[in-house]
Amino acid sequence: MKKLIATTALLSCVSLSTQAQSLKPMTDEERALFRAEVRSYLMQNPEVIMEAIDVLRANEAQAQAQADLTLVSDNAAAIFDDGYSWVGGNPDGDITLVEFLDYRCGYCKRAHDEVAELLESDGNIRLIVKELPILGEASVLASRFAVAVKQVAGDDSYKAINDALMSFNGDISMPQLRRLGSTFGLDMDAIETRMDSEEVTAEIAQTRALAQLLNITGTPTFVMQDELLRGYLPLEQMQAIVAQKRG
Structure with a gap:
């Protein structure tokens, strides 16, 4: 010194x-x-x-x-109340966790189970998921599919598809997405039509614009209450930050 x-x-x-x-x-x-x-x-x-x-x-x-x-x-307002992003966990939780994700991101897949365990073990966390496809056309295709499912079939179907895409390890293509949708009994004609709609395009574009404002260049990126957390975080670290936020 x-x-x-x-x-x-x-x-x-x-x-x-x-x-x-x-x-x-x-x-x-x-x-x-x-x-x-x-x-x-x-x-x-x-x-x-x-x-x-x-x-x-x-x-x-x-x-x-x-x-x-x-x-x-x-x-x-755009982070916590955009009016379109999927909200899970405890909607009335005292802690809000926002995740920007890409379905082809290995660290997002790794974080997915950890976030799920955090929500299950805590019970008082509100989760907001934002689609940020940044790893090529297959990522964009997957996000368009997920957003279209949410818009056409609702939040429960979106959650099922989100989980399925996060556990999927192959190449993402339209035939595979059709098979996936059929597995969950979804109306794939309606979903495919919605995938190319202005509504889906606008939602993804708005999230990308928000990511640019927040200087987000990679996934996963989290916002917990007032703090930006860039990159993958293990469960123990997320739990520690939650405890810190609660004081």
Whole structure:
């Protein structure tokens, strides 16, 4: 820690010396001497460079977390009450968890069971699912199918299809989606017609626009209450965050 303080002081001297140049510029000899002393100190104490980098990273992480809080606050209505995203778990829960997912995302598949266990073991969490297909045309096809199922057949059918697509490990194609829909007794003629509709296109486009506003570049991404959680989280970590949110 003392070395870090010394490094900070040394860098402060560099800044002050730079400012002082406007009053009394260094001579070439003074500048060379000063640079040599800075280099000598850093060569003798290289660990302080890593310490300074750790401090910089911590400051950047804190700044990112604060920026994310602002993003969630500014876009709260679109995140938590868009009027179309599927809502599960306990609709009256004291904690709201929002998940942006892609059906071809391996980490989304891994998170799916963990989120289900979190909801089952807790019983007081509201879940909102947002379709964010970002991994190619097959992802878009799967999301169009899932959204069309929700719009045509309702929330219960959407939940069944969401679970099925998350456990599906093959290539997603229209023939496979037809077979899947038939397995659940869905009206595939109506669903296929809806898949290409403006209503489905608009829902996916709105979620993509929201993801851009939130600087979401990958799936899964979660929002828990006021916090953006980027990437896969194991069950234990989600439980810890829930407990923290409840205070």
